[in-house]
Amino acid sequence: MRKWWKEGIVYQVYPRSFYDSNGDGIGDLQGVIEKLDYIQSLGADIIWLNPVYRSPNDDNGYDISDYYSIMEDFGTMADWEQLLAQMHQRGMKLIMDLVVNHTSDEHPWFVEARASKDSLYRDYYVWRPADGKQPPNNWRSFFSGSVWELDEQTDEYYLHLFSKKQPDLNWEQEEVRLDIYSMMKWWLDKGIDGFRMDVINMISKPPQFEDAAPVGDDGYANGGDAFINGPRVHEYLQEMNQKVLRHYDILTVGECPGTSPEEALKYVGEDRQELQMLFQFEHMKVDRSPDNKFETIPWKLTTLKRVLTKWQTELHGRGWNSLYWMNHDQPRTVSRFGNDGQYRIASAQMLATCNLTMQGTPYIYQGEEIGMTNVHFTDIEDYQDLESVNYYHTRMKLGEDPRQVLEQIHQQSRDNSRTPMQWDASEHAGFTTGSPWLKVNPNYASINVEQDRVADRSIFAYYQQLIQLRKEHLTLVYGSFENLLEEDEQLFAYVRKDEQGTYLIILNFTEQEARFQLPDYLPHGGWEKLLGNDDNYHDSDQDKQTPANLQNMIFSPYEAAVYRLQP
Missing domain, CATH: 2.60.40.1180 (Golgi alpha-mannosidase II)
Known part of the structure; x- marks a missing residue:
């Protein structure tokens, strides 16, 4: 069945790094508005906007302190409403990030929860008693260290799969779910066109928090088998669909690491009434050690082809794919799967051809359309990514060579995708008139939008042709x-x-x-x-x-x- 969200082209905007309209060094909503014509000229008709909600910004907006307000760095609710109106006037659709596995520790719910064990909001989060000042289990946080943080005021640990400033919500609690559904309806009623759901397959935790194995040299273990695709996740998503999603004509895409095609069909199967598509990460692991995402290993094309083919064939006629090479959490496409030297242009075009000729909804990340590359900062102080910085300091405590650790970060850091958008060859790549929140990649003088759009072998122009081809030949969408x-x-x-x-x-x-x-x-x-x-x-x-x-x-x-x- 034909659907707009199957035939659309999504352009992902990481607002902090996209375009700064007021010179404070941080991209903002007015900056996105100024560049809407640019995005539309590429051929994209859907924008996925990374979080712009109020946040103390411990993890670049994925630690939300108020789901109903806009972060001051990005502007105001009036700016956001102007963005939505401008998009809809152009026939474009807006997808917002939904971050409901966790909140910020500065969210009023958590402030109240940690005030007392008797708080009405205590059960909004996951708590366990302190036992000899040892964490309840040996799970490793995605951002290094334990997933448990001791709250000394109440002498209990709270769970945080990510930063200690991102306490996990307790989805077992019905009041939590109902509050989340109310918030989702509020944004949908404002007119948004869907949600990208952050780590949505981690919202269901096991009843028991047992130790995991094997234990790494940092003393912790990966507990993902217990909470990825957890025991009640499908129950929760079917409830979410019943109470919210099914009542709107929207795009829903779940970020679901650790998911096989068989498991994916439980999320996106046409008979399941959960989500429309998901982001799987199997092809994101072909060049990474299974034990350490920062350890890059040689990859083979046959391996990559087997992964992509498996997802294409096993979901065909039963579910829907998301197509992507990168996002705000991944290295730059051309540096990772192509050649960012002599063949940067050709390999960027080749990879675009692959992404835009498969079955599924294609996602293009800002800068991908001009072949932006990884950045090689020479000092850890230049990196802002919490995951990369924590990893560096953890490895330093273990006595490892800082040059080798920094080289690992060069290859896999999330900051590779977060360096400011390179608009032209002026200072700071035309991103800001101020001092950018994150340093610009030094190659901006030769790789930028202005230069690429007039080049004889433009990556941007090739993307335009590919997108037009896909829209004219629907076999490339549905076949x-x-x-x-x-x-x-x-x-x-x-x-x-x-x-x-x-x-x-x-x-x-x-x-x-x-x-x-x-x-x-x-x-x-x-x-x-x-x-x-x-x-x-x-x-x-x-x-x-x-x-x-x-x-x-x-x-x-x-x-x-x-x-x-x-x-």
């Missing part, structure tokens, strides 16, 4: 998926097919030429080339012509091409 070259370590080739047509996508993921041989069961002739980035390499009109026969072709480094079988 089936077949991986053609399962064991090839250079080429990712696949067919998208339905009653409207047959499409072939060929992607070279390497900096070497690659030979493509079309399988015998597919026709070798009659293919029409719709789009490719081969203009990066070929100049003559003859070279640009579509070959009628795909039996034996050479693909240049990071070349991408989209073909359609002529009727």
Whole structure:
């Protein structure tokens, strides 16, 4: 069934780093308004806005102290209302972040909860008695250290899967759920078009907090098996759907790490009445050690293809995918899966081709459309990401080489995606007239919007063409998926097919030429080339012509091409 949220293109805005309208060094809502025409010119028609709610900003807005107010750094509620109105006037839709696994410790609920064990809000959070001043179990926080923090005033520990300033809400408590549902309705009634739900598959905790294994050299263990896809999570989401979501025509996407396709169908199955799509993270782990996200390991294209193919085929006709290479928590796409040196432009275009020709709703993160790269700060003091800073200091206590730890952070830090948007070659990349909250990537003079939009081989222009192609050829949205070259370590080739047509996508993921041989069961002739980035390499009109026969072709480094079988 056709749906707007299946056919739309989402552009993710991390407002703190997007555009600063008032010179205080922090991106803001007026800055987003000023750049709406830019986003729309790309072809995106949905914006996912990272949290702009009131927050002490311990974790860049994911520690909310008031769900009904706007953080002063970003502006006012009037600014937000202007943004929504301006978007709707343009036919664009706004998706807000929903952060309800935890609040800030400065939220009135938690302030009241920790005031007394008899507080009416005590059970809004997860508490356990202090036992010899030892935490209730050995789980490791996502931001290092224990998930438990001792509140000395009441002599009990509270649970925080993330920062100690982000206490976890107790979803077992019906009053918590009803208050959350009321808040969701409030924003939906203001006119927003959906929610991206932060770590939504962690809201259900086990009845017992047992130790996990194995224990790392920091003395803690990963407890995710107990709280990821927890015991009552589907009950809660079905209740949320019944009381809130089903009454609005909206997009819902859940951030669900640690989820397999089989488990995903419990969240997004068309018969489940929970969510419409989710963010899975299996392809985000192909280059990471299973024991340490900061430890980068070599990855193979065959592994990546198996993961992507699995999600394409197992959800087809049963659920819906989200398509992405990066977000505010991930390194830059071209530095991670492409080549941010000699082949930055070509590899950025190739990766875009992959993302925009699969089944699912594509998400583009700010700066991805111009090929922004990872940043290599040389001093830990230049990093603002709480996760990276905590990791660095933890490893220093264990006596590790600071240069090696910093190199790990260079590869995987969340600040790679959070450096300010690079608009032009002026000071601070045109992001601000003040001092930016986070240093700009030094390569902004050569990589920026202004320069890319006038370049001969523009990444931005290629994105525009891809998005237009996707909107004109709905087989690329809804069609089936077949991986053609399962064991090839250079080429990712696949067919998208339905009653409207047959499409072939060929992607070279390497900096070497690659030979493509079309399988015998597919026709070798009659293919029409719709789009490719081969203009990066070929100049003559003859070279640009579509070959009628795909039996034996050479693909240049990071070349991408989209073909359609002529009727």
